[in-house]
Amino acid sequence: MSWIKTVPFEQATGRLRKLYDRVTGPNNNVDNIMMVHSLRPHSMEGHMAIYKTVLHHSGNTVPKWFLEVLGVWVSSLNRCGYCVEHHFSGLQRLLRDTPRGDAIRAAIEARRVEEAPLDTAQIAAMHYARKLTEEPGAMVEADVIALRDAGWEDGEILEINQVCAYFSYANRTVLGLGCSTDGDVLGLSPNNSDDPEDWGHT
Template sequence: MSTEPKPVCRYPVPDVVDLPEDLRDRILEVQHKAGFVPNVFLALARRPAELRAFLAYHDALLLREESGLSKAEKEMVIVATSGANRCLYCVVAHGAILRVYAKAPRLADQLATNPLKAEVTPRQAAMLAFALKVALDAQSITEADYAALREQGWDDEDAWDILSIAGLFGLSNRIANAISLMPNEEFHLMGRLPRTKG
């Protein structure tokens, strides 16, 4: 078995120090909080304008405070749809984030493999059913799909959040898969074990 580290992806990645200042600052801030630089930043930074656009849409959706979805529910959408799209990077990376937000070490694995068997509320199950239909069969979305959300207390703005997150990560999943983006080792254990105080 090789001990050589796997490449981040099939394309060469830039050095953080060589990036434009705004992106370098953003990446260093993430590194300071997480203790490492997620590989997606390095992979997308080869084209700074595209990384900026991706981050702007990502932040507009995932950091939007007026959303009816909690941070954990947004990550549930990402993990379930990324699992359906068979995206290793997003399942592992966002699975870690979900475990931290939801404080539920099994949930990400359940959502990535079979959302129908996941330990979620009926309201969250409706959210996930809608997200998965957007991810896999968006052309078949009808008013009945919106009605099923409303029956569980989601409104049309919530539906927009769900479909937009599924759509953005459909893009992300396809790019990550096509460039063989590898998840950081640090993601694998995040949120699985209680944090030690020290």
């Protein structure tokens, strides 16, 4: 499950139990990426809040399935299999086009995202995500201008940036603490985008 101690759902009390109750999926399942925070519940609360607002908020205008594509891409670049598997499953559920999802994943794994079945603006976002993930110190204003020229509005560019930044954080949480998918239910997500406080996973 992880390289540090975690508190299982059945043993959780107090604030931790309240947080677990908010993030559980079917059969009281708590994803290991959340459970790894169990010794410091306040960090779980912070993690979940940014995850929900960055990826699952009604204020976003970039399609949620494409935000998941960016998450899978960043996670693949960071070699975080945990996040790749979780968010590829979520991507497939949202996209509802298995062959297209498989083709996107094949392009990601081959590191040839320009061959993915995505439009020109989305391909530009994938290039931005790669540079931000692999060479953050090399980012320049021209990288944002390229997104704008591809058709993204500045608010959408912010969404793209925040999803890339969130996944690098999540990847490092998982990789640095040895978090595995053992016992997890892949592909669940908080579907109530209208309520930032509703963290329930289905």
